[in-house]
Amino acid sequence: xxxxxxxxxxxxxxxxxxxxxxxxxxxxxxxxxxxxxxxxxxxxxxxxxxxxxxxxxxxxxxxxxxxxxxxxxxxxxxxxxxxxxxxxxxxxxxxxxxxxxxxxxxxxxxxxxxxxxxxxxxxxxxxxxxxxxxxxxxxxxxxxxxxxxxxxxxxxxxxxxxxxxxxxxxxxxxxxxxxxxxxxxxxxxxxxxxxxxxxxxxxxxxxxxxxxxxxxxxxxxxxxxxxxxxxxxxxxxxxxxxxxxxxxxxxxxxxxxxxxxxxxxxxxxxxxxxxxxxxxxxxxxxxxxxxxxxxxxxxxxxxxxxxxxxxxxxxxxxxxxxxxxxxxxxxxxxxxxxxxxxxxxxxxxxxxxxxxxxxxxxxxxxxxxxxx
Numbered sequence: 001x002x003x004x005x006x007x008x009x010x011x012x013x014x015x016x017x018x019x020x021x022x023x024x025x026x027x028x029x030x031x032x033x034x035x036x037x038x039x040x041x042x043x044x045x046x047x048x049x050x051x052x053x054x055x056x057x058x059x060x061x062x063x064x065x066x067x068x069x070x071x072x073x074x075x076x077x078x079x080x081x082x083x084x085x086x087x088x089x090x091x092x093x094x095x096x097x098x099x100x101x102x103x104x105x106x107x108x109x110x111x112x113x114x115x116x117x118x119x120x121x122x123x124x125x126x127x128x129x130x131x132x133x134x135x136x137x138x139x140x141x142x143x144x145x146x147x148x149x150x151x152x153x154x155x156x157x158x159x160x161x162x163x164x165x166x167x168x169x170x171x172x173x174x175x176x177x178x179x180x181x182x183x184x185x186x187x188x189x190x191x192x193x194x195x196x197x198x199x200x201x202x203x204x205x206x207x208x209x210x211x212x213x214x215x216x217x218x219x220x221x222x223x224x225x226x227x228x229x230x231x232x233x234x235x236x237x238x239x240x241x242x243x244x245x246x247x248x249x250x251x252x253x254x255x256x257x258x259x260x261x262x263x264x265x266x267x268x269x270x271x272x273x274x275x276x277x278x279x280x281x282x283x284x285x286x287x288x289x290x291x292x293x294x295x296x297x298x299x300x301x302x303x304x305x306x307x308x309x310x311x312x313x314x315x316x317x318x319x320x321x322x323x324x325x326x327x328x329x330x331x332x333x334x335x336x337x338x339x340x341x342x343x344x345x346x347x348x349x350x351x352x353x354x355x356x357x358x359x360x361x362x363x364x365x366x367x368x369x370x371x372x
Contacts, residue, residue, distance in 0.1 A: 033239030059186030059199035110143035137166035319347030
């Protein structure tokens with residue numbers, strides 16, 4: 001169906017064509033160039049002076065290289081958040097590792113610290129120490145970093161922080177994407193800002209960035225001829241995508257403010273409607289509200305609303321189907337408490353794009369009210 005209002009469409013800043021024209025006129029139509037360097041600098045400025053950014057073709061590629069830098073190998077175990085998009089998990093399977101899924105807690109819908117520690121203890125009892133933890137800030141809401149990182153430190157397990165949905169979010173004043181041993185951003189077309197398709201790996205050491213760059217460019221050795229001693233990938237972001245990203249980064253603060261405003265508009269307008277609720281921000285948490293997600297009273301209520309919105313050419317989507325319920329991964333070990341399953345059964349992602357008008361929001365709210 002061709003929708004007139006989408007959940008999270010791209011929002012051009014107005015500068016994209018200017019920077020793209022620059023790149024073409026300068027003949028930087030390659031996975032190298034001044035816009036690529038500038039884009040990485042913009043990400044590093046956002047992250048802070050202690051961090052390095054490597055721009056890649058996707059957030060998935062960034063996760064894959066992050067796992068490489070953590071030394072993941074075939075047969076290893078990785079503890080993964082279940083309530084997430086499948087790209088959070090697939091890269092470790094590419095490498096022959098095994099996911100163990102951890103359910104959510106109800107305060108943020110992210111990885112449950114209690115279940116995480118339970119999973120670690122069980123793995124250790126089997127004589128198999130997990131190689132890494134992939135923790136996700138789902139829909140832009142930070143995970144419980146103090147608790148998760150305390151557990152990770154206790155058992156000496158590194159964290160690969162999936163901040164694909166959380167550019168602009170923060171925990172206790174620290175930007176999401178800089179909390180873990182490595183961090184990942186996504187600049188896919190549906191994210192808060194976009195490069196058309198792209199991702200970034202955040203590292204704490206220049207040496208790690210250099211290794212990521214080498215792996216992302218087919219692991220070519222520093223010789224005048226093409227020599228390769230290890231397996232590499234064609235993962236580097238193009239200068240054209242980076243040019244779009246430079247234009248988008250200039251408006252990131254405005255887009256964050258607009259998404260948060262949209263969330264508050266929904267929450268205020270729908271307050272008191274039976275069965276409908278929204279996830280609040282705990283103290284010290286700051287969500288970019290990438291998507292405004294509401295929880296309904298039942299699957300039937302959610303589907304009634306979703307179908308009525310679709311009939312009006314308005315897109316909405318159920319919350320991510322948890323990984324432990326996916327046909328692809330349903331046979332993997334999972335530590336569950338029912339939270340992510342309930343979010344999937346009752347949750348609905350509403351249109352959240354930063355171009356939404358008040359008139360469009362009022363129409364969406366009217367349909368929800370009439371069918372709640």
